[in-house]
Amino acid sequence: xxxxxxxxxxxxxxLVTGCFGDTFITKSPEKDQAARPQAKxxxxxxxxxxxxxxxxxxxxxxxxxxxxxxxxxxFTSGIITLKGxxxxxxxxNFFNTNMQKDNWNVISQIKSPGTTIMVFQKASRTxxxxxxxxxxxxxxxxxxxPTISGSAGAGSSGFSESNITE
Numbered sequence: 001x002x003x004x005x006x007x008x009x010x011x012x013x014x015l016v017t018g019c020f021g022d023t024f025i026t027k028s029p030e031k032d033q034a035a036r037p038q039a040k041x042x043x044x045x046x047x048x049x050x051x052x053x054x055x056x057x058x059x060x061x062x063x064x065x066x067x068x069x070x071x072x073x074x075f076t077s078g079i080i081t082l083k084g085x086x087x088x089x090x091x092x093n094f095f096n097t098n099m100q101k102d103n104w105n106v107i108s109q110i111k112s113p114g115t116t117i118m119v120f121q122k123a124s125r126t127x128x129x130x131x132x133x134x135x136x137x138x139x140x141x142x143x144x145x146p147t148i149s150g151s152a153g154a155g156s157s158g159f160s161e162s163n164i165t166e
Contacts, residue, residue, distance in 0.1 A: 067081050075146065
């Protein structure tokens with residue numbers, strides 16, 4: 001009799017705690033389906049590095065010796081170089097979509113067999129994204145600089161080839 005009471009107590013504990021298995025305890029499918037999309041949406045697939053409004057896929061890693069970023073109060077500019085094993089077309093689609101979501105205007109896009117160049121602009125700055133296929137990795141360079149405006153015109157920097165010496 002003690003054995004039957006002990007077995008009944010153990011079974012009651014399993015039933016109450018849910019440790020008995022899915023054979024006897026059924027879970028509501030609505031709860032499982034509702035929880036799954038939330039878990040997937042929490043997975044981070046892209047990050048913002050030094051430029052707070054340029055999203056970068058997590059598959060790309062920064063190449064430190066080819067990256068220069070200068071931050072001043074209220075402005076960050078420079079070039080971030082990244083590399084990863086990602087298809088150039090996928091990167092083009094990613095940057096084209098996400099730059100526009102971050103309120104960048106598309107100025108120009110140039111595609112060649114091994115390189116893609118994308119130019120975006122905001123009111124006070126311009127960004128150039130270069131995507132280059134190499135043997136093992138795809139390299140991405142993201143350059144951000146202030147937009148030059150003033151009496152010389154929006155497209156003129158005040159420099160000409162005669163000002164640059166080799």
